[in-house]
Amino acid sequence: MELKSFYMAFTLYSLIQTAILCTNAIAVLHEERFLSKFGWGVDHGVGGFGDDPGIKAQILTLIRSVRTVMRVPLIIVNSACIVLLLLFG
């Protein structure tokens, strides 16, 4: 295929792959064993209620909410990916 000029051509499938990999990466960040060592644990996130939370609190909230929401769908999607990759290479 003469696609040497498209040196970073994306397909929608690669976008789906990226999304799955990134969500998996966020989902494996365990709070007690890993994040607490950096001072990013459960107790460090909830900060000031009066003013806007800072960047670190926002990131921690995002990580925690992604882990809570995407846990079950990720199990399903990962299982489907494993089966499909085993069957079709």
Add this chain to the structure above:
Amino acid sequence: MDLPHQGYRATKPRARAAPPTADSVLFDDTSSAAPAMNSQGYYTPGYNMAGPSNNMQGGAGPDLFADPMANAAMMYGSSLANQGKDMVNKEISRFMSVNKLKYFFAVDTRYVLKKLMILMFPYTHQDWEVRYHRDTPLTPRQDVNAPDLYIPTMAFITYILLAGMALGIQKRFSPEVLGLCASTALVWVIIEVLVMLLSLYLLTVHSDLSTFDLIAYSGYKYVGMIFTVLCGLLFGSDGYYVALAWSSCALMFFIVRSLKMKILPSLSPDSMVTGSSAKPQFRLYITVATAVFQPIIIYWLTSHLVR
């Protein structure tokens, strides 16, 4: 779904109709059968009112059929199709509000021409404020500064066609390449919108930029891309670089001026600056980063088309 399209085509000759009534600013004449309604009850009553007329139209036609069975079958089939349409509408309106989407497509010819001129030459445009009407933003028909999704969609499709044409001129065309070009451009739009959303969320910028607004603003770069590719095809490599510089500067100016109104808050005198003092800096960084990203992506997506 051809009903909204019929209504949409019918609006174009009536673009300069009477001014909107008091409670239905957005959707007064986009349905050929429905009178002016308020925006909440727009979609379903408008559709229901036009539904029976569709049925009646379908019923009047097959009277020409001699076979009564064919008449009955046609009416049954049309009622089934209407039921299917209702179900599809209900499912779609669970994911995204169709009313909000209709706001972005409520454009007319005058708006499109003015907006294209502003995109290509924004230096003389004075007033960049988005005007409001009792808390709801005005439609693009009434306010030139309002973002719309019509221009980005059309520009995206035109860009794909132009890319196919450019590749065909260089004898590098094949149908897979066209699909690849389309999905690459789409993926870049999605990446840019996601990065913008993430940065706006992380820095707790309380702006009223919705997802569709961001899609609109990041789709305006396709107009610049079309202009650049056309100049590159017509005038060769020099024309390409000149057009690239021109449309980059125009687009950067446009993005900075438009987003400045929305992201960088007008610090009202009674509310103190909340949060850390680094906030206004970060908002400025976001705006500038978005602006700088546009020429990069224009160059990235068009340089292989013009050799």
